[in-house]
Amino acid sequence: MNERPSDLQVKGVTASYGRSRVLHDVSFDVNEGELLAVLGPSGCGKTTLLRVIAGLHRAEAGLVSLGSRVVADGNGRHIAPERRHVGLVPQEGALFPHLSVAGNIAYGLGNSRMRRMDLKARASRREQVTALLDLVGLPGTGKARPAQLSGGQQQRVALARALAPSPALVLLDEPFSALDAGLRASLRADVRTLLYERKMTSILVTHDQDEALGMADRVAVLLDGRIAQIGTPEDVYHNPVSLEVGRFVGDSVVLDADPSAAPSGWVRTPIGFIPVLGTPSGRGKVLIRPEQVVFSSAAEPTGLTVTNVRFTGPSTLVTAATEDRKIWVRAHCAGDRQFTHGEEVSVDVTSSVPFFAD
Ligand SMILES: Nc1ncnc2c1ncn2[C@@H]1O[C@H](COP(=O)(O)OP(=O)(O)OP(=O)(O)O)[C@@H](O)[C@H]1O
Incomplete structure (x- = not known):
């Protein structure tokens, strides 16, 4: 010592x-x-x-x-x-x-x-x-x-x-x-x-x-x-x-967010309502990590389809995007569920994400 x-x-x-x-x-x-x-x-x-x-x-x-x-x-x-x-x-x-x-x-x-x-x-x-x-x-x-x-x-x-x-x-x-x-x-x-x-x-x-x-x-x-x-x-x-x-610190997706159009503790984003940390006011952006995202088969139209599926070993990294590719989100998908290119998905964000005012 x-x-x-x-x-x-x-x-x-x-x-x-x-x-x-x-x-x-x-x-x-x-x-x-x-x-x-x-x-x-x-x-x-x-x-x-x-x-x-x-x-x-x-x-x-x-x-x-x-x-x-x-x-x-x-x-x-x-x-x-x-x-x-x-x-x-x-x-x-x-x-x-x-x-x-x-x-x-x-x-x-x-x-x-x-x-x-x-x-x-x-x-x-x-x-x-x-x-x-x-x-x-x-x-x-x-x-x-x-x-x-x-x-x-x-x-x-x-x-x-x-x-x-x-x-x-x-x-x-x-x-x-x-x-x-x-x-x-x-x-x-x-x-x-x-x-x-x-x-x-x-x-x-x-x-x-x-x-x-x-x-x-x-x-x-x-x-x-x-x-x-x-x-x-x-x-x-x-x-x-x-x-x-x-x-810089890790893989992420950044989306526009509006707290005024959502219940307290949530923001509205182009992919739906997402829970946020703190109490945001005014428009801003949210930063989402891939492991906070869960995809499932869309029960109704969402406009988000799978554009990329990449096997990484412990999990599969799946990207889904709008048709014009302007909005996209990525998820680490573990387990047996396989997603295929072109499949329409719905998105859930499972934990609160940080919000940054514009
Ligand atoms: N001896 C030197 N004379 C002049 N400029 C230098 C010298 N050493 C480093 N720099 C410049 O200073 C800045 C910081 O360099 P530094 O080596 O500390 O960065 P770093 O974060 O360690 O980069 P890397 O990860 O590439 O090693 C860079 O712009 C570099 O070009």
């Missing part, structure tokens, strides 16, 4: 490259032992944010503190990266190709040379490397070169190297993005378990919604260098603060 106080505070951080501003007044906390995912599209500033926290990029304004230590502030304070006790796991290709796996991990333990160490220190270092290799599920691979390992194994070594000095904070910069789907899923699960068991305070940067929602205790949605929302995965998924966040 990590002994260093490790809650992170980021307050009002603004950062640029030359005259181009990338981060705008970014603030958030990460509690000790928590995994925060920073989720955002490519180019929104995720890597820059990690670089500011690690001390590799100087912010123009704002404060970064780890435990009780201020490691950067707007008044010129800037603790060097190697003195921040922060471990960084980059995207890929981060291992030294000329060093063995053990050599790469030992590098994370500090750069004092083995040759200059006494026997006891050498033995202790070997033990630590062996323990770290066991920890990341790669026992016995110490003598291999990175090129002899698979992409997933290399990322495990990079994680072991980052964990070697018992950092106060681990930063993971899209560490699974170069891996194929199966490997990505198993490595995500292993890394999550490992960080949880070691009570590591961590930030995972990703553009992958499933990864952020599935791995993190909380998710910070970063759009155009600004934190748009921070909350639990359930919160950002079901209660997005804006249409933009809602659309």
